[in-house]
Amino acid sequence: GENVEQHPSTLSVQEGDSAVIKCTYSDSASNYFPWYKQELGKRPQLIIDIRSNVGEKKDQRIAVTLNKTAKHFSLHITETQPEDSAVYFCAAGISSGSARQLTFGSGTQLTVLP
């Protein structure tokens, strides 16, 4: 099955700096790559996603890049703010008929220091 590795497990940055989180996946059939943000004690929420036919996607301060050949994708957060502090999960999505599954990375605890 699919295996997703995520690095780093913890990341501390100064407010205003950029943060980058990287993930690799193993199954070349995966074609959907979402990023979820989970604040302490709360549900994961989708912040951005990308399909395999796209190399980069931006949404304000957040961007995701995908390298299909190397099977890796990254989350970039610019001008970080204290409210960006949370756990971030990457995932790889694969379809089998109408079924669609996500395999998640192990998460990155991002701390933005004021």
Next chain:
Amino acid sequence: DGGITQSPKYLFRKEGQNVTLSCEQNLNHDAMYWYRQDPGQGLRLIYYSQIVNDFQKGDIAEGYSVSREKKESFPLTVTSAQKNPTAFYLCASRDPGQGSYEQYFGPGTRLTVT
């Protein structure tokens, strides 16, 4: 908060007892999922259901059971056979839109077994 609910928020059980976690959604989503979250391990898929009266095992189904008698409901039973049941359990549902992978999560149930 999106129409997917889980109850209770916290659940305490004695070892050897079965316990059922509730998941309800009013989003008209066909697909529903159960994940287990442990510190440092991300989200791992327990069971998923594409349609009423049908469900499949995920990566860590041993010691768990589910039912899907109604579209809106996907309860998870943690049986006494689950060796390490203490965890945060998340339910999710998926938008049935064509080609959609996006999953919406419930608020989670934190189960503690002593």
